[in-house]
Amino acid sequence: MLTSSLEHRRYASAVDTFRSADAHMRLLAGDIEKPQFEGASNLMSLFLGLNRLKDIPKNIFLGADNLATLHLHGNQLKHLSNHSLHALKELKELSLADNIIEQLPLGLFGGMRKLMDLNLAGNRLAALPRGIFDKNLNLTRINLARNRFTAFESELLKLQPRLSLLDISGNIIQELTLNFSLLELAVAHSCDLRRLTVYGIVRELDLHNNSLRELPHIPQAVNVTSLDLSQNPLGNLQGNPLRRFTALLRLNLSTTNAHELPEGLLKKQTSLQMLDISGNSMYSLKITLFDSLKALQYFYFQQNNWNCDFLQLLMSSFVKRKDLSFMEDITAPELVDDYVDGIACWYESDKTSKKCDASSSDAALELSVVRNEIKAFTEVVEKKFIKVYRMLEEMKMKL
Missing domain, CATH: 3.80.10.10 (Ribonuclease Inhibitor)
Structure with a gap:
């Protein structure tokens, strides 16, 4: 949790920046423990890579209504819930690469109707739930490299008419x-x-x-x-x-x-x-x-x-x-x-x-x-x- 007055002032200053103009932000590991981005509607890009994160708290991204780019690569994420990213309705680019994710819940990407670029490379995925991408009709690039797949079903991406890149x-x-x-x-x-x-x-x-x-x-x-x-x-x-x-x-x-x-x-x-x-x-x-x-x-x-x-x-x-x-x-x-x-x-x-x-x-x-x-x-x-x-x-x- 953010307990010190210095950390509270830093967070408040960041929120003021979000309110004033379009913003791009790179946070440290401690910042992710604050479960709100209230007033961060101008935040467009958020880079949380290489921070040893082990969890994404529920509703952490509430308030970041217009976030278009989110990088969570190179952390220690193992499990994600359907509520981990559900607030990101405008997200277009998401990187979860180089974590230790073994499974993904069926509804994880359900709210991301505008998602175009998804990077899941370098995890421990052996299979994906059928229908996991059915609501991502704008998906154009998906990277599944360096996982543990022994088979791949094209049916997973049957509803993506704009797909341009598949990397397995x-x-x-x-x-x-x-x-x-x-x-x-x-x-x-x-x-x-x-x-x-x-x-x-x-x-x-x-x-x-x-x-x-x-x-x-x-x-x-x-x-x-x-x-x-x-x-x-x-x-x-x-x-x-x-x-x-x-x-x-x-x-x-x-x-x-x-x-x-x-x-x-x-x-x-x-x-x-x-x-x-x-x-x-x-x-x-x-x-x-x-x-x-x-x-x-x-x-x-x-x-x-x-x-x-x-x-x-x-x-x-x-x-x-x-x-x-x-x-x-x-x-x-x-x-x-x-x-x-x-x-x-x-x-x-x-x-x-x-x-x-x-x-x-x-x-x-x-x-x-x-x-x-x-x-x-x-x-x-x-x-x-x-x-x-x-x-x-x-x-x-x-x-």
Whole structure:
């Protein structure tokens, strides 16, 4: 409770500020114990993050009738009641990120008809009550990353026609089905995801660092403009799996264990502006693979096993001719045969490729195998790091 006269004067002064003009306020932990914001109708933004708060008292926000932004991130909140936030009728942005919340009551957001941006990342949520967002028709951004979901139901957000961002990264969800009429950006990286189906229209998909061995099933793939599949064990893509992705502007296939790309893979991607195939084990490609990429501006192909003769051809007939932006290698000089414009490459002593001949004992081949093993090991470590991070955060909270 606020007991000292100094604290009472500080609170009174703050209220006078609220009455006089639109206000933004950052409070200390002790201030939240005062269960009223009487006369604070001009308060627009309130930041209570990183204050070790363990509870939100009932009716604490009465009087803050026009509060539009509330940040409660980085506290120690574990439970919220339906009355914790019920006075915030005008709230548009709410952050409860990085607390230890395990459950949310069904009516928590019921009075927030204008809520647009909701951040619940970094908690301990394993499920949400059905209908919890049914009255939040203006919700456009929701962040559920780094929780404990093992499944996600699109039905939770079936009434949100304006949803633009859904982030469920860092949850362990091996199979996922998304069903939205329109979604601008879906972020589901670092989920150990093995199968994804997307119904409806989605513009951008960030799926990096998962366990996908095939492209996601998207009946309306013609609407996808950005697709990040990096750090997935896709291997060599067979056939023409991108034939429906005709509107792609950005495609990331880096670190996908690819040794080659089918000649017709990019035939339909005439609007593609950025292509990343770095961090793979590619030796050479058909130059005609790139014939359809009329709009390409950025091409990343470093950290592969390029043959020097092919790399010279790729540079002269495609990269330099189209004046494409690219990144140089950082491979140590003693580990490569040569560089072509900063990209590492290896020569072959005869017509048969040492990189592709399984019977060869050439040191470059051995180096390639080691590099691939290191990349595979790194992917496993990154996925396990998420679990370790959660455990450390929980121990930190307890301490």
